Amino acid sequence: VIVQRPRDNGLKFKGFDLGVSARWLQEQRKKSLARARVGLNPREAALIERIKRLKKESGTHSPSAWTLAQRIPELRLKVDACFLSNPYATQLFLMHFHREVVRPRKLRALLELYPSQNRVIAAKLGRVLELNPESIFVGNGAAEIIQAILHRFTHEKILVNLPTFSPYYEFTRPDTQAVYNVLRKEDNFCFNPDAYLDLVRRERPDTVVLINPNNPDGGYIPYVVMRGLLEELRSVKNVIVDESFIHFACEGNGYLYRSLADQVGRLPNLTVVKSMSKDFGVAGIRAGYAVMAPDRVRTLLDNGFLWNSSGLAEYFFDLYSRPDFQAQYERERIRFIRNSRRFFAALAKIDGLHIYPTHANFALAELSGGLSADELVCRLLIRRGIYTRTCDDKKGLEAGKFVRIAARNRPENAYIIRSLRRMIG
Amino acid sequence: VIVQRPRDNGLKFKGFDLGVSARWLQEQRKKSLARARVGLNPREAALIERIKRLKKESGTHSPSAWTLAQRIPELRLKVDACFLSNPYATQLFLMHFHREVVRPRKLRALLELYPSQNRVIAAKLGRVLELNPESIFVGNGAAEIIQAILHRFTHEKILVNLPTFSPYYEFTRPDTQAVYNVLRKEDNFCFNPDAYLDLVRRERPDTVVLINPNNPDGGYIPYVVMRGLLEELRSVKNVIVDESFIHFACEGNGYLYRSLADQVGRLPNLTVVKSMSKDFGVAGIRAGYAVMAPDRVRTLLDNGFLWNSSGLAEYFFDLYSRPDFQAQYERERIRFIRNSRRFFAALAKIDGLHIYPTHANFALAELSGGLSADELVCRLLIRRGIYTRTCDDKKGLEAGKFVRIAARNRPENAYIIRSLRRMIG
Numbered sequence: 001v002i003v004q005r006p007r008d009n010g011l012k013f014k015g016f017d018l019g020v021s022a023r024w025l026q027e028q029r030k031k032s033l034a035r036a037r038v039g040l041n042p043r044e045a046a047l048i049e050r051i052k053r054l055k056k057e058s059g060t061h062s063p064s065a066w067t068l069a070q071r072i073p074e075l076r077l078k079v080d081a082c083f084l085s086n087p088y089a090t091q092l093f094l095m096h097f098h099r100e101v102v103r104p105r106k107l108r109a110l111l112e113l114y115p116s117q118n119r120v121i122a123a124k125l126g127r128v129l130e131l132n133p134e135s136i137f138v139g140n141g142a143a144e145i146i147q148a149i150l151h152r153f154t155h156e157k158i159l160v161n162l163p164t165f166s167p168y169y170e171f172t173r174p175d176t177q178a179v180y181n182v183l184r185k186e187d188n189f190c191f192n193p194d195a196y197l198d199l200v201r202r203e204r205p206d207t208v209v210l211i212n213p214n215n216p217d218g219g220y221i222p223y224v225v226m227r228g229l230l231e232e233l234r235s236v237k238n239v240i241v242d243e244s245f246i247h248f249a250c251e252g253n254g255y256l257y258r259s260l261a262d263q264v265g266r267l268p269n270l271t272v273v274k275s276m277s278k279d280f281g282v283a284g285i286r287a288g289y290a291v292m293a294p295d296r297v298r299t300l301l302d303n304g305f306l307w308n309s310s311g312l313a314e315y316f317f318d319l320y321s322r323p324d325f326q327a328q329y330e331r332e333r334i335r336f337i338r339n340s341r342r343f344f345a346a347l348a349k350i351d352g353l354h355i356y357p358t359h360a361n362f363a364l365a366e367l368s369g370g371l372s373a374d375e376l377v378c379r380l381l382i383r384r385g386i387y388t389r390t391c392d393d394k395k396g397l398e399a400g401k402f403v404r405i406a407a408r409n410r411p412e413n414a415y416i417i418r419s420l421r422r423m424i425g
Numbered sequence: 426v427i428v429q430r431p432r433d434n435g436l437k438f439k440g441f442d443l444g445v446s447a448r449w450l451q452e453q454r455k456k457s458l459a460r461a462r463v464g465l466n467p468r469e470a471a472l473i474e475r476i477k478r479l480k481k482e483s484g485t486h487s488p489s490a491w492t493l494a495q496r497i498p499e500l501r502l503k504v505d506a507c508f509l510s511n512p513y514a515t516q517l518f519l520m521h522f523h524r525e526v527v528r529p530r531k532l533r534a535l536l537e538l539y540p541s542q543n544r545v546i547a548a549k550l551g552r553v554l555e556l557n558p559e560s561i562f563v564g565n566g567a568a569e570i571i572q573a574i575l576h577r578f579t580h581e582k583i584l585v586n587l588p589t590f591s592p593y594y595e596f597t598r599p600d601t602q603a604v605y606n607v608l609r610k611e612d613n614f615c616f617n618p619d620a621y622l623d624l625v626r627r628e629r630p631d632t633v634v635l636i637n638p639n640n641p642d643g644g645y646i647p648y649v650v651m652r653g654l655l656e657e658l659r660s661v662k663n664v665i666v667d668e669s670f671i672h673f674a675c676e677g678n679g680y681l682y683r684s685l686a687d688q689v690g691r692l693p694n695l696t697v698v699k700s701m702s703k704d705f706g707v708a709g710i711r712a713g714y715a716v717m718a719p720d721r722v723r724t725l726l727d728n729g730f731l732w733n734s735s736g737l738a739e740y741f742f743d744l745y746s747r748p749d750f751q752a753q754y755e756r757e758r759i760r761f762i763r764n765s766r767r768f769f770a771a772l773a774k775i776d777g778l779h780i781y782p783t784h785a786n787f788a789l790a791e792l793s794g795g796l797s798a799d800e801l802v803c804r805l806l807i808r809r810g811i812y813t814r815t816c817d818d819k820k821g822l823e824a825g826k827f828v829r830i831a832a833r834n835r836p837e838n839a840y841i842i843r844s845l846r847r848m849i850g
Contacts, residue, residue: 065539066538066540066736090536097532110709113489115708140735146729284736310565
């Protein structure tokens with residue numbers, strides 16, 4: 001039996017020398033880095049063309065990882081860091097779903113029967129949110145809600161911050177004019193309430209939109225500032241606050257977050273939009289809700305939207321309304337925030353990458369080296385199976401240097417960091 | 426060992442006398458029928474009040490069996506004959522879903538990730554339907570599509586047949602006037618093309634709706650008549666043909682059905698609406714599509730509707746596009762139609778029940794006895810666990826005597842027949 005003795009400069013595995021020196025490994029790494037940095041081989045170039053074509057078909061949105069995997073099966077997708085969600089919450093939901101639906105053979109009822117009408121689901125949500133159920137409108141994802149409110153309640157002019165989540169200016173009626181409050185990268189994309197209110201006075205929009213935390217930069221307006229803003233915006237016909245990422249934005253002690261939904265009773269011009277896809281990691285279910293004045297909910301329901309929730313969405317909202325699930329979810333939310341903060345800190349340490357301050361579950365990264373955002377996104381996808389989002393198509397971020405990177409679970413975050421270091425570090 | 430010898434007037438089971446005479450049994454049956462016919466006990470009366478309240482909350486639609494079961498758990502729901510679907514197709518879908526998604530642990534991707542955008546799903550549908558994918562709009566159920574087209578393309582006046590599926594006059598814009606072509610029960614709710622075209626010339630609607638087969642009576646307009654009608658209706662801005670029940674309507678030899686969807690390329694004013702909830706028995710998934718001129722699809726997509734399909738709906742459409750599934754589904758469709766026809770024939774033989782001619786998977790029944798539609802529906806629900814639909818809230822059927830009964834699987838159909846015989850036969 002030959003027992004190899006550990007050497008100082010050799011690589012070890014469980015205390016044993018693997019027979020390669022650290023220097024050799026370092027050289028190999030350098031070579032691999034060099035390979036990653038040079039031009040693409042023909043296969044890679046062809047793949048990039050196909051990705052770009054798919055991207056073009058998807059307009060100002062990224063093709064979903066689902067579409068990508070189906071249309072370009074050669075891509076071996078490992079990490080979807082384009083998709084903004086809490087993967088731990090997905091896991092928690094799946095556990096319940098298997099235990100309560102799949103195993104007891106209750107899936108059939110969920111798929112076969114008509115789900116409940118909007119009002120019935122709103123009543124359940126009202127109890128857990130401690131809000132008047134008549135002020136809750138349940139949507140087939142936040143996207144449906146955004147479209148519904150922009151088409152019914154917005155008329156002449158909408159004011160949105162830039163950069164922003166594009167449906168707020170894309171889904172408007174053709175006769176609605178969009179005006180922009182530009183958040184400057186020189187200010188770290190920070191929101192300035194005074195400049196904003198000046199702009200509102202000047203432009204007199206009938207609708208203003210505040211996404212908090214903002215997408216795609218993750219900038220956050222604190223609760224007290226928002227409360228003050230809402231007072232100043234009382235004369236604006238529609239104030240839309242999109243809190244789709246609020247579960248990731250903590251203020252003060254602990255990991256508490258504060259929603260403005262309870263202000264709707266006081267402020268009839270306020271609509272709070274909430275996607276469930278992000279914090280609960282269930283985008284495939286299409287579930288969201290909005291809180292607004294009861295007469296607005298009635299207007300929307302009178303226009304249809306009767307059976308817009310699927311059986312799965314109804315099960316999700318049932319689960320969401322349960323205290324046992326809420327307690328479990330709260331643990332996963334905090335766990336995810338902790339991991340995400342570590343991830344953003346590690347991202348910020350990579351040379352050639354500037355990370356803007358974020359209170360969300362993603363970070364906006366600016367590239368300072370020679371590589372463009374598009375090149376980085378494509379290479380990460382082809383060579384490492386990591387799907388990130390180029391911001392080239394985002395108004396206000398067209399410089400070709402911005403990439404949005406979502407936090408995922410710990411091993412995935414570590415893999416993203418390793419891959420980015422290889423490519424640009 | 427005592428062997429009982431068969432007696433002539435006694436009741437037998439596998440050749441042996443059960444010790445009761447046929448006369449005794451007949452008397453027992455009569456007593457039971459009498460019990461079924463007399464007034465309700467206090468528990469039943471209280472349940473009926475709760476059902477009526479729930480019904481009232483649901484507006485002109487019936488509460489789903491799902492809502493009913495959750496809100497009134499005392500009801501032991503056995504057969505949902507309110508819900509219009511092919512239960513064999515549901516079974517087929519579930520088999521595939523378990524085999525291809527649940528067991529190989531692919532459920533997570535379906536629930537977690539964003540499904541593909543509308544255009545991507547439309548492309549798949551285009552292949553199987555052999556239609557231009559740019560003329561296909563995918564909807565979160567037909568209900569979403571109906572609302573979308575009525576709001577975007579209908580302006581002043583809509584003409585619908587009566588009785589009808591109420592969203593066609595309920596989901597219109599507030600400034601749209603609805604006018605009606607009344608199908609008379611004296612004509613068996615038959616559609617008269619000449620009278621209809623006269624009405625169109627007189628009323629000059631910008632939109633006409635033809636549900637074929639019609640809901641709730643099941644009346645069918647043959648393909649050749651529809652083709653002729655479409656020619657005559659060329660000057661109407663929007664012609665909506667709802668083919669949600671077309672898979673149950675066979676013409677001529679075999680069980681073939683004929684869709685008008687391929688006429689859209691020729692007729693830019695035509696929109697064919699198709700729910701998948703009925704023929705595939707997957708209402709909980711919310712899946713439907715419409716075929717219309719490509720510029721109309723573009724208009725809708727420009728207004729939002731980007732991610733309106735869930736992961737489950739996308740899986741359904743993927744499955745639907747596969748030849749193996751199509752072949753299996755075709756067998757289940759024919760099996761269901763055969764059973765349904767037997768069921769309608771048995772229904773028609775029950776005294777006190779008039780069944781109108783139907784080409785769909787349901788029948789409109791008119792009560793001729795003392796019992797009202799409402800009473801029958803409530804009693805079937807409370808005493809037999811059978812959920813049917815009173816048509817009291819349907820424009821044109823307010824006489825309090827109409828009940829819509831859906832065909833289900835064979836044992837369920839037999840149970841419905843037995844129960845109806847007990848109650849009104």
